[in-house]
Amino acid sequence: MDIIQQIKNIADKKGIHNTFKTLNEELHEALFIYWDIATQILNKSGINVLATTPEYFSIERNFFSVLFLYSYFRSGISKSRRVLYAAVNQCLRGMVTGCDNILDNEYKKTLETDLPEKATRFRSVLDIMVSDRVLFAILQKGYLADELNSDQVQAASFESLRTLAKSGAQEASEECGVGEILSPENILSKIHHYKTGILFQSPWALR
Secondary structure: OOHHHHHHHHHHHOOOHHHHHHHHHHHHHHHHHHHHHHHHHHOOOOOOEOOOOHHHHOOOOOHHHHHHHHHHHHOOOOHHHHHHHHHHHHHHHHHHHHHHHHHHOOOOOOOOEOOOOOOHHHHHHHHHHHHHHHHHHHHHHHHHOOOOOHHHHHHHHHHHHHHHHHHHHHHHHOOOOOOOOOOHHHHHHHHHHHHHHHHHOOHHHHO
């Protein structure tokens, strides 16, 4: 049994099925916001964003996004803010994934476009550029909806990069090679804390 099914079973047993369903709907709404704005941005650019598929909205593909949404829910954050944060989180995810793709010479999709499948480097660069511009559009939308004031918009823009940069700095340190085998304790404190722990703080940096 995979971890997603285990979580669903726990949700049913603990009587939180409705909460799980609500968060799934909010995730769908947030991902659609990202996809819709990205489509508008690339309109008439010569690059077309393809229609979404059920996989794009699946919990399996968006596992950590669901965890973030649940943390917002448990913290008493309103639905409109949860959707806003989840959409922003997708932007951060697009930027991080794009950077990882380039550094690791691979391609994990953020956007589905009609670019050639083998054009992985440019697809990654496009994911980063579009995600950054979608982030700006989402923050502007939050401002116009009185969800964020002008100071919060600027702070969110700055803080999101600062948080991602802390994780990126650790990633950069690995480019020159690893000269020693670290103990499990050092891996947790020196690697995972920066590469994963701080990265997971990114969505919370936008409160």
